[in-house]
Amino acid sequence: MYRQTFTLLFSLSVLAACDKTAQTPSATLTESTTAPNSAVIEKRAADTWLGKWTGPEGTHLEILEDGDKYKVAIRDLDTVRTFDAVSTQSGLSFERNGITESITPGSGPDTGMKWLMDKSNCLVVKVGEGYCRG
Secondary structure (H helix, E strand, O other): OHHHHHHHHHHHHHHHHHHHHHHHHHHHHHHHHHOOOHHHHHHHHHHOOOEEEEOHHHOEEEEEEEOOEEEEEEEOOOOEEEEEEEEOOOOEEEEEOOEEEEEEEEOHHHHOOHHHOOOOEEEEEEOOEEEEEO
16 A cells, blocks of 8 residues: 555656646746847737727728738728738838838727727727727
8 A cells, every 4th residue: 555655646746747847848938928028029919919900981900920020901992902011119010102101009099080989909000090809
């Protein structure tokens, strides 16, 4: 009986040690993604924006990951146009019609659009051009 108990306790302690070892890399990974390295933090923020954001009257913004950069697809009333985008300190940046545009987080009132005023989770390109979720 003593030998079986000892074997069981020894096995459990080995398993517990293995479990802690398996958790260590993820803890290290978490630290590296939250370290004060702005490129990592910016990428992570933009990654939370991936997917579709809805604007008024059938318009939308869709952000897709493209390697270490992004693609921004904007559906206006006429067509969908796609632009290459890069992460910046304030959000994402892309060029449209020779003008550098920025996508930043905001609220419905920040969009300046009456259809989005009651929203709180939005992305703003400029006043009069915004897209929201929820």
